[in-house]
Amino acid sequence: MNIVAIGLALDLAFGLLALAVAVFALRARTTYAAVVGFVSFGVLLALVWFRLGAPDVALTEAAIGGGLTGLLMLNASAVLRATEAAAAAEPRRPGVRLVALLAAATVAGGLAAAVLALPSPAPTLAPLAVAGAPATGLGNPVAATLMAFRATDTLLEMVVLVLALVGVWSLTRDDLWGGRPGRRHQADSKGVLVFFARLLLPVGVVFAVFLLFVGADQPGGAFQGGTVLAALWLLAIMARLADTPAIDQRWLRFWLIAGPAVFVAVGLAGLAFGVGFLGYPEPWAKPIILAVEIVKIVSVGVTLALLVAGPPMRPRGDDR
Amino acid sequence: MNSATWYGLVGAALAGIGLYGLIVHPHALRKILSFNLLGAGVFLIAGVVARRGAAAGLPGDPVLQGLVITGIIVAFAATALAVALLLRLAETAHTASLAEAALDRQREPVAGSDPAGGRTGSTG
Numbered sequence A: 001m002n003i004v005a006i007g008l009a010l011d012l013a014f015g016l017l018a019l020a021v022a023v024f025a026l027r028a029r030t031t032y033a034a035v036v037g038f039v040s041f042g043v044l045l046a047l048v049w050f051r052l053g054a055p056d057v058a059l060t061e062a063a064i065g066g067g068l069t070g071l072l073m074l075n076a077s078a079v080l081r082a083t084e085a086a087a088a089a090e091p092r093r094p095g096v097r098l099v100a101l102l103a104a105a106t107v108a109g110g111l112a113a114a115v116l117a118l119p120s121p122a123p124t125l126a127p128l129a130v131a132g133a134p135a136t137g138l139g140n141p142v143a144a145t146l147m148a149f150r151a152t153d154t155l156l157e158m159v160v161l162v163l164a165l166v167g168v169w170s171l172t173r174d175d176l177w178g179g180r181p182g183r184r185h186q187a188d189s190k191g192v193l194v195f196f197a198r199l200l201l202p203v204g205v206v207f208a209v210f211l212l213f214v215g216a217d218q219p220g221g222a223f224q225g226g227t228v229l230a231a232l233w234l235l236a237i238m239a240r241l242a243d244t245p246a247i248d249q250r251w252l253r254f255w256l257i258a259g260p261a262v263f264v265a266v267g268l269a270g271l272a273f274g275v276g277f278l279g280y281p282e283p284w285a286k287p288i289i290l291a292v293e294i295v296k297i298v299s300v301g302v303t304l305a306l307l308v309a310g311p312p313m314r315p316r317g318d319d320r
Numbered sequence B: 001m002n003s004a005t006w007y008g009l010v011g012a013a014l015a016g017i018g019l020y021g022l023i024v025h026p027h028a029l030r031k032i033l034s035f036n037l038l039g040a041g042v043f044l045i046a047g048v049v050a051r052r053g054a055a056a057g058l059p060g061d062p063v064l065q066g067l068v069i070t071g072i073i074v075a076f077a078a079t080a081l082a083v084a085l086l087l088r089l090a091e092t093a094h095t096a097s098l099a100e101a102a103l104d105r106q107r108e109p110v111a112g113s114d115p116a117g118g119r120t121g122s123t124g
Helices: A003-027 A031-051 A055-079 A081-089 A096-116 A126-136 A141-149 A151-169 A192-214 A222-238 A250-272 A282-309 B003-024 B028-052 B062-093 B100-110
Strands: A312-314
Touching: A003 A031, A003 B003, A003 B028, A031 A055, A031 A081, A031 B003, A031 B028, A055 A081, A055 A222, A055 A282, A055 B028, A055 B062, A096 B003, A096 B028, A126 A141, A126 A282, A126 B062, A141 A151, A141 A282, A141 B062, A151 A250, A151 A282, A151 B062, A192 A222, A192 A282, A222 A282, A250 A282, A282 B062, B003 B028, B028 B062
Parallel strands: none
Antiparallel strands: none
16 A cells, blocks of 8 residues: 555544544533543544644644643533533423534535635645745744734734633632632542652653744744643642642732733834834844743743633632 | 545534534533534634645645634633633532523522622532
């Protein structure tokens, strides 16, 4: 079998598997099983992204789409287990399934028709991105897109992360404001989880920093690195090697704001130096981008971890 | 049919599966999960358009790939907010269903006695 045929067989298998796992997540009896299905779906989808020539997206999908979203929903499904029976026993209005089926078939059919009708040759910005990349000093055109060509998107996305966290925190009960997010975790100090966390923490931190620096020229970057940092922090919290911080602490607020703030400051500096908002003067482009990314990796890590941890559930004195 | 078109059709089917689950499931966490499946399908179609734009030695259009990365992270932020809202709903109204009947049935015993919300509820 030649390499093209193997590739096609892989594509067929990945696509069918992703669909099968999605249907499983849709039909699973318990929410817990559905979430486990969703996490596997995220990993399969990451493989699909590799096959589509998008390793940067694959890393993001595996880390955020499957990993953090999965963790968030696993926690929620454990808390909501008691509500499942009532929701399942709820009387269904007749015809809802039929209407849903029709709506789903219409949307899927319309999208499929659009996919089949895509223009050929396809419009692309790839040559422009390649032509512009040397000015940014970045060898990875996706990183150049995120940090230079479409830097406003990345800036706004960091603002969205902070706003979402403000939304989550605003759901805190009045008497718990300034407390610690999440429930207290139980962990056996001689158990596998604690051992695993101790083993993984140093390795993971090195890997996150590696992702940050390699992201300039290879797949990776501050968002993927920040997600790894967030996952490590959450692991340490689950193993009770650390606790979630009380949300009114200064250092915490500082790191939440630092990423977007440095980004905005660099943008305004570009305006002052006459290269436009979020423009970088050419010889300094790479050092500036790297500086922004170093602040961003910590900022993103802290924000993502706190989004998963949720609103405060315990008074701040409740630490150990 | 090449690989990109095949994955485009997979993306379309995923969007359909997600929309179906979003409408049919009464439990709100299942709705959130289904909405993420829908989003994954839409992102996948964007990835297919990026793949078709492979040129200048790149495997895909990097601008569209960058936008998908931004999209995945924003989708995560929205999911986190939705889950937090749902957990608060479950804490105050003891239901995870959005049906009005379920909400009314649960709300009645504590209505009027609990302006701050949730203090009478179980917080375990």
